[in-house]
Amino acid sequence: xxxxxLIEDEVSIAELEKDYLELSGFAVEMEHDGEAGLARALxxxxxxxxxxxxLPGVDxxxxxxxxxxxxxxxxxxxxxxxxxxxxxxxxxxxxxxxITKPFSPSEMVARVKAHLARYERLVSSGxxxxxxxxxxxxxxxxxxxxxxxxxxxxxxxxxxxDLLAFLAQNPNHVYTKEELFSKIxxxxxxxxxxxxxxxxxxxxxKIEFNTAKPQYIETIWGVGYRFKV
Numbered sequence: 001x002x003x004x005x006l007i008e009d010e011v012s013i014a015e016l017e018k019d020y021l022e023l024s025g026f027a028v029e030m031e032h033d034g035e036a037g038l039a040r041a042l043x044x045x046x047x048x049x050x051x052x053x054x055l056p057g058v059d060x061x062x063x064x065x066x067x068x069x070x071x072x073x074x075x076x077x078x079x080x081x082x083x084x085x086x087x088x089x090x091x092x093x094x095x096x097x098x099i100t101k102p103f104s105p106s107e108m109v110a111r112v113k114a115h116l117a118r119y120e121r122l123v124s125s126g127x128x129x130x131x132x133x134x135x136x137x138x139x140x141x142x143x144x145x146x147x148x149x150x151x152x153x154x155x156x157x158x159x160x161x162d163l164l165a166f167l168a169q170n171p172n173h174v175y176t177k178e179e180l181f182s183k184i185x186x187x188x189x190x191x192x193x194x195x196x197x198x199x200x201x202x203x204x205x206k207i208e209f210n211t212a213k214p215q216y217i218e219t220i221w222g223v224g225y226r227f228k229v
Contacts, residue, residue, distance in 0.1 A: 001025065001026065001027045002025075002026050002027065002047040002048065002116060003026070003027045003028075003029070003044075003045065003046045003047050004021055004026050004027065004028045004029070004046060004047065004048050004049070004050060004112065005028075005029050005030075005031070005037070005040060005041055005044065005046045005048075005049050005050070006018060006021075006028055006029065006030045006031070006050045007030075007031045007032075007034070007037035007041070007049065007050070007051050007052060007055065007060070007063065008030065008032065008050070008052040008078070009032045009033070009034075009052060009054070009055050009056055010052070011032060013101075014030050014032065016105055017050065017105060017108055018030060019105075020105035020106065020108065020109050021108070021109060021112065024109050024112075024113070026112070029044075029046075033055065033056055033057050034055035034056055034057035034058030034059060034060075034062075034063060035057035035058050036057075037051075037055065037058075037063060038058050038062070038063045038066055038067075041063065041066075041067050042066065042067070042070065046073060047073065047074075047116060047119075048073060048074045048075075048076070048112060048115060048116055048119075049067065049073060049074070049075045049076070050076050050078060050108070050112070051063055051064060051075055051076065051077050051078065051095070052077075052078050052079065053077060053078065053079035053080075053081060053086065053090070054079065054080070054081075060077055060079070060090070061089060061090065061093060064077065064090060064093045064094055064095050065093045065094070065136065065137075067094070068093060068094035068134050069134070072119075073119075074096045074097075074115040074116065074118075074119050075094065075095045075096050075097075076095070076096060076097045076098075076099060076108075076111060076112065076115065077090045077095040077097065077098045077099070078098075078099050078101065078103075078108075079098070079099075079100060079101065080100070080101040080102075081100075082100050086098075087151075088150060088151035088152065089137070089150055089151060090151075091151050092137055092139065092148055092149070092150040092151030092152070093134075093137060094134055094139075096115050097111055097115060099111065130142070130143035130144055131143050133165070133168045133169060135168065135171075135216070135229055136215065136216075137149060137150040138168075138207055138216060140164065140165055140168055142165055142169075145161055147161065147164065147206075147207070149206070149207050154206045154207065155206075156203075156206065157202075159184060159185070159199060160199055160202055160203050160206075162184050163180065163184050163196075163199050163200070163203065164203050164207070164217075166180075166183060166184060167180075167217060167225065167226070167227040168216075168227050170227065171226075171227045171228070171229040172226060172227070172228070172229060173226060173227075174220050174223055174224055174225070174226040175224045175225060175226065176223060176224040177193040177196040177197065177224055177225075178193060179224070180196050180224065180225070181193050181195070181196050184196075200217060200219075200225060203217065204216075204217060215228065216228060
């Protein structure tokens with residue numbers, strides 16, 4: 001029997017969703033608080049998460065982000081907020097679906113079944129999943145060589161992508177410009193490593209909210225750069 005964790009602070013809505021899911025043959029557990037829901041999601045072995053956006057303690061965005069750091073389990077995000085920016089942010093953080101309240105319980109059940117079936121096909125197909133790095137709204141698909149920032153895809157040149165992916169997969173490690181030039185351009189620097197600085201600048205313009213205070217690629221003055229996590 002598939003196990004579902006339902007994190008919803010409105011008890012009446014949670015009970016209704018639970019009833020419909022259980023009638024469809026699922027084992028459902030509930031949490032009504034963000035912190036408790038996050039703890040159970042990270043510790044338990046579930047097949048799917050139904051996650052409300054507005055929760056006491058820890059909101060749904062943070063729970064989604066934390067789950068995605070360690071699990072590929074399907075996540076359906078639920079919210080009364082209809083703004084596209086919330087949908088984009090939720091999907092950008094790794095949610096598989098976004099349902100806007102009010103909705104029919106039968107629609108919820110249908111989406112749960114669809115995402116479970118899709119996930120099972122992916123796991124059982126023997127086809128390896130794409131190699132993806134996800135950190136605080138930044139999603140780097142190394143297999144497809146694509147980058148999203150809070151759900152919005154950004155275009156990168158070959159070397160920009162290689163440099164970003166290399167730094168992201170080696171977080172908190174400080175690299176000199178010479179080291180980065182050698183690893184990304186596959187040659188020894190010959191006194192001119194300005195190209196590294198230029199590429200870092202272009203990458204920041206695409207992924208950073210404020211390039212003056214970067215949250216991803218940090219300059220270590222007098223040394224080089226590191227990717228912060």
